[in-house]
Amino acid sequence: MSYVQPQDFTRAMIDAGEKKVHMSTRDTLIRGFMAGAILALSAAFAVTVTVQTGSALLGAVLFPIGFILLYLLGFDLLTGVFTLVPLALIDKRRGATVGGVLRNWGLVFLGNFAGALTVAFLISFITTYGFNVAPDEVGQRLGEIGEARTLGYAEHGAAGMATLFFRCVLCNWMVSTGVVGAMMSTSVSGKALAMWMPVMLFFYMGFEHSVVNMFLFPTGLMLGGDFSIGDYLVWNEIPTVVGNVVGGLVFVGLSLYVTHARTKAPRLCEEIPAGGAPGVDNGGDAAAAAKVPAA
Incomplete structure (x- = not known):
């Protein structure tokens, strides 16, 4: 069977977090860059298909598609390390410290941002022929998304910020479920299916993913979206990072x-059922049941 039991893939989650804490700066940045770039291309693809x-x-x-590929390639998303890396600290793994966790998060953030920004420039360039013509239909849609998901929240004040935060929590609840999904199976097809379902859900529902x-x-800013860098940071990226931490780590x-x-x-x-003691794999052996004493 290709299915991995929960107690086993949970141990794999902790092991993965421990390895990421001790990963070199170079490898962490490169893996973060590639993950951010691939996910950005996947987002551009999805918007193009939608338009x-x-x-x-x-x-x-x-x-x-992009999410599955980047995890099969062993690259790191910020939303994934939010969930996995703290487990090494909580489990008291050797060398896992608060500083180590924050270092990993910071390096993955920088790598993801650099990768996503690189693709943002390339997509903006090709949709405007080197910024010489107005953006095409896909480019216009990308600009509209940025405006709607910054100023759109700001219009509602505190309620808008709360809405944004809860969308971020729900996002990484699903995305991190996809990260864990890759550990639920030993087959590539099983991993892909388990990752695909929750990631599709988050994207279609319009939840907020920091990367x-x-x-x-x-x-959106490069293509003339009517919002500022400050709007982006205050009314999206910063709250999104915080909400993604809560959604992935807690849930x-x-x-x-x-x-x-x-x-x-x-x-x-008090009594052992005919099928054996709950939680005990008796395998037809009465001796296994006998090991559970009566109350």
Whole structure:
């Protein structure tokens, strides 16, 4: 069977977090750059499909292609390390410190941003023939997205900020579920399917992903979107990063860690059911059941 049991893939999550804490600066930056660039290209592809076909659902169905590829290639997204790296610290792995976690987050952020910004420039360039003509239909749509998802939130004040934050939490709840999905299977097809489903959901629902936004909003600014860098940082990127931390770490990383890596001892029953003790793989051996004492 290619399915990996929760207690096993949770241990793999902690191991992965430990490795990322100790990864060299060079490797962390390169992996971050490539992940940001590939995800940006995937976002550009999804927007292009949506504009040309008129189907947002089709764009969302195809968007996970980039996400799946970058994780199969071993590259790192900020949203993923938000979930995995702190587990090494919580599990008291050797050499895992608060400083090490923050160092990893900072380097991956820089790498992701550089990769996404590079693709933002390239897409802006090709949709305007070197900034010599007005952006094409796809370029216009990219500019509209940046404006709607900054000034659109600002118009509602505190309620807009809360809406943004909750969309960010829901986003990385789903994206990090996709990250873990890659560890649920030992087959490439199984990994791809488990990653595809939650990532498609986040994109179609319009949740806010910090790395995707590192592409969308700079592209919008380059293509004449009616918002500022300050609007982007205050009314999107900074709250998005915070919300993504909460969504990934709390609802995915910690929930799996607490229930599968640091579980409570199983409760004992007064009577053992005919099929054996709950949680015990008896394999038809009555001796296994006999090991559970009566209350």
